[in-house]
Amino acid sequence: MPKFVLDGREISFEPGETVMEAAWREGIEIPHYCWHPGLSVAANCRMCLVQIESGRQMAMPQLTFDEAKGEYVPATKPKLQPACQLAAAEDMVVSSTNDEVKKAQASVQEFLLLNHPVDCPICDQAGECKLQDYYYEHQGTLKRKLTEPVHKPKGVRFGPTIVYDAERCIMCTRCIRVCDEVAKDHVLDMRERGNKNEIIVAPGRQLDHKYTLMTEHVCPVGALTSRDFRFKARVWFLKSGEGVCTGCATGCNTHIDFDPRYGKVYRLRPRDNEAVNAFWMCDDGMMTYQRHATDRVLTPTSGRGEDRIPIGERQAIELAAEKLEGVEPSKLAVVLSAQQTTEDNLALSKLAGALGADRLYLAALGGWEGDDILRSDDNNPNRAGATQAAGGATLRTVRDLIDDVQSGDVQGVLALGWASAERLEELAPLASLDAVVSLSSHVGALVAAAEVVIPVADVFEVDGSFVNAKGMTQAFRAVLSTPAGIEPGWQAISALGAALGKDLGFGDLDGLRKGLSDSAEAAQ
Amino acid sequence: MAVEVKVIKKPGRTVAEQVYLPEIAKGISFAAGRFFKNTFGPKAKKEIATVKYPEEKVEYPERFRGIHRLTQRVDGSPRCVACLCCSTACPAQCIHIEPEEYEPDDPRYGYERYPSVFVIDELRCIFCGYCVEACPCDAIRMDTGMHMPPSTRREHFLYDKETLLSIPGQDGTYLTANPRHEPGDPTHPGVDRERGH
Numbered sequence: 236m237p238k239f240v241l242d243g244r245e246i247s248f249e250p251g252e253t254v255m256e257a258a259w260r261e262g263i264e265i266p267h268y269c270w271h272p273g274l275s276v277a278a279n280c281r282m283c284l285v286q287i288e289s290g291r292q293m294a295m296p297q298l299t300f301d302e303a304k305g306e307y308v309p310a311t312k313p314k315l316q317p318a319c320q321l322a323a324a325e326d327m328v329v330s331s332t333n334d335e336v337k338k339a340q341a342s343v344q345e346f347l348l349l350n351h352p353v354d355c356p357i358c359d360q361a362g363e364c365k366l367q368d369y370y371y372e373h374q375g376t377l378k379r380k381l382t383e384p385v386h387k388p389k390g391v392r393f394g395p396t397i398v399y400d401a402e403r404c405i406m407c408t409r410c411i412r413v414c415d416e417v418a419k420d421h422v423l424d425m426r427e428r429g430n431k432n433e434i435i436v437a438p439g440r441q442l443d444h445k446y447t448l449m450t451e452h453v454c455p456v457g458a459l460t461s462r463d464f465r466f467k468a469r470v471w472f473l474k475s476g477e478g479v480c481t482g483c484a485t486g487c488n489t490h491i492d493f494d495p496r497y498g499k500v501y502r503l504r505p506r507d508n509e510a511v512n513a514f515w516m517c518d519d520g521m522m523t524y525q526r527h528a529t530d531r532v533l534t535p536t537s538g539r540g541e542d543r544i545p546i547g548e549r550q551a552i553e554l555a556a557e558k559l560e561g562v563e564p565s566k567l568a569v570v571l572s573a574q575q576t577t578e579d580n581l582a583l584s585k586l587a588g589a590l591g592a593d594r595l596y597l598a599a600l601g602g603w604e605g606d607d608i609l610r611s612d613d614n615n616p617n618r619a620g621a622t623q624a625a626g627g628a629t630l631r632t633v634r635d636l637i638d639d640v641q642s643g644d645v646q647g648v649l650a651l652g653w654a655s656a657e658r659l660e661e662l663a664p665l666a667s668l669d670a671v672v673s674l675s676s677h678v679g680a681l682v683a684a685a686e687v688v689i690p691v692a693d694v695f696e697v698d699g700s701f702v703n704a705k706g707m708t709q710a711f712r713a714v715l716s717t718p719a720g721i722e723p724g725w726q727a728i729s730a731l732g733a734a735l736g737k738d739l740g741f742g743d744l745d746g747l748r749k750g751l752s753d754s755a756e757a758a759q
Numbered sequence: 760m761a762v763e764v765k766v767i768k769k770p771g772r773t774v775a776e777q778v779y780l781p782e783i784a785k786g787i788s789f790a791a792g793r794f795f796k797n798t799f800g801p802k803a804k805k806e807i808a809t810v811k812y813p814e815e816k817v818e819y820p821e822r823f824r825g826i827h828r829l830t831q832r833v834d835g836s837p838r839c840v841a842c843l844c845c846s847t848a849c850p851a852q853c854i855h856i857e858p859e860e861y862e863p864d865d866p867r868y869g870y871e872r873y874p875s876v877f878v879i880d881e882l883r884c885i886f887c888g889y890c891v892e893a894c895p896c897d898a899i900r901m902d903t904g905m906h907m908p909p910s911t912r913r914e915h916f917l918y919d920k921e922t923l924l925s926i927p928g929q930d931g932t933y934l935t936a937n938p939r940h941e942p943g944d945p946t947h948p949g950v951d952r953e954r955g956h
Contacts, residue, residue, distance in 0.1 A: 387952070389871070427952070466859070472843075
């Protein structure tokens, strides 16, 4: 591989790569606003100016003050190049830290802040804002302009998800490029020139495609803010965990931002993964975090509808075991879930095997539109994982289950998870059975139809893995702690197995996963 | 080798001290002297540091940090923008704020955010004044010159937004001494492109 030198360090590059890209791959950050690894090059912010020290120096004419003569005289200074647009060349020597470059960075930074309102206290970006970071790193001086700044529109609602503040905007055009290149929808553009520049939505349109939150995600300053996250939290209070999106079978990698003081999740952010989602996520995926705290099942219950009463945890397991024991194994339906982790599904299929029940079904969500950007046609994160956990056995749908219950082939149901495409009215045949046990983290039609409900942990609270539509297994760790008295699904299933007098052959997650690799082999 | 020994004489008591009575009389006469001087003597000659609180009060220094107040804008809205800088700076973590957004049709939309909930636990507060230092809007002040009114109920020490807004400063004003230039203010020139630029 050819090499060039950046600040005394040799960096190898693929032919055609820019200095910025090559440095970024090596983990070196050349200060920049408008450049983004996932977007085209605009080279308009001028923050990444560097000097090429090798070769013939390009000179820029300027006037400098001559003390001796007492007047300005013609002189030159080196011409700097934007690193994001500068193709790397063999043996090129580039400096991003010499005095000329530092001066340019400080000047660009001061220029970008000339008309900035400096309303950091009310700005959501404060704490993760590049203007703030680079001010400390590269400027550190006071503003020299003392006149009234240019005032531009603030709090403009671009659509149902995004609010725009033109005064904070540095016109890097990242949002325009995200709409053009990721969402393939040219809905944003720029109007006016110079310090009157502002981003506008196409006339008659709203910013309402499926990837609007990505405009906020790429915005290096606080110009675009998400209406969902707006004013909810300050980012310096948030900690970040790593997860996998539960929105669809693509399995985009996420950062889960939560406040450790309250154990509350505030937002998801895409986590870079070239093999899965690159740098992006769709709006619906970004909003899946809201499921976590809404409609949770937190207490075990028995009975249906009006007669539903809370019971103890131990009591619930025993009651469930008692109900299931009353059903012939050949007439017991075990429902896996495409929304639960592979581990939970595996534990359940092991329990089914130990009981001798071979009627396996799969509950999954429906009613979703995919696209050819990121969104898969299947809005269940783990259909492949559940199939794998069942050892490749064919999994019938919940609709088949309803038919089987009606024909009398099924007299008991053990269901995992809350997610099913069917409504409660459609599940009415299930509600007429006595032995219907649900293990679920949230309320749902399957849970409402159950006689005994055992709460389990949510996906943010467990170690587990999903298998996405491409067949990639993506493991993740628990980010939040489970609510009191609630266990991960596989542990609850293990306890249920013990109450039924069956040893499922695993004691911990590692033991369970050993079984997973066996069944994955069996599936192939 | 012989060890050198230095004998130190133990301080003893004199016969007069040993008898005790003269010493007791001396003590009583000193205390009685102070008692009569401070109770009946002329004010200037009194040698006493305490005052008869709460009938008498010591004057506090000008920068005394009393209970908090929230300053108001001219239109009566809280100057606070719920930025959470004060609760971030607070070492006692006694400030709880929930930010809210003004709706676009609200005349105060330009101020963008305001606290829908602002509660200070005055019992937990250590009166360090960091919140006042941190506030970018001069919205929280401790210039009330007031102690917390005593109470036997804990809830009475949770001061909510309305209470904090209703406490005036020492000079009797509810406004701030440092008005800030905000988009909603009458002093704000307005958006340039709407002024025909």
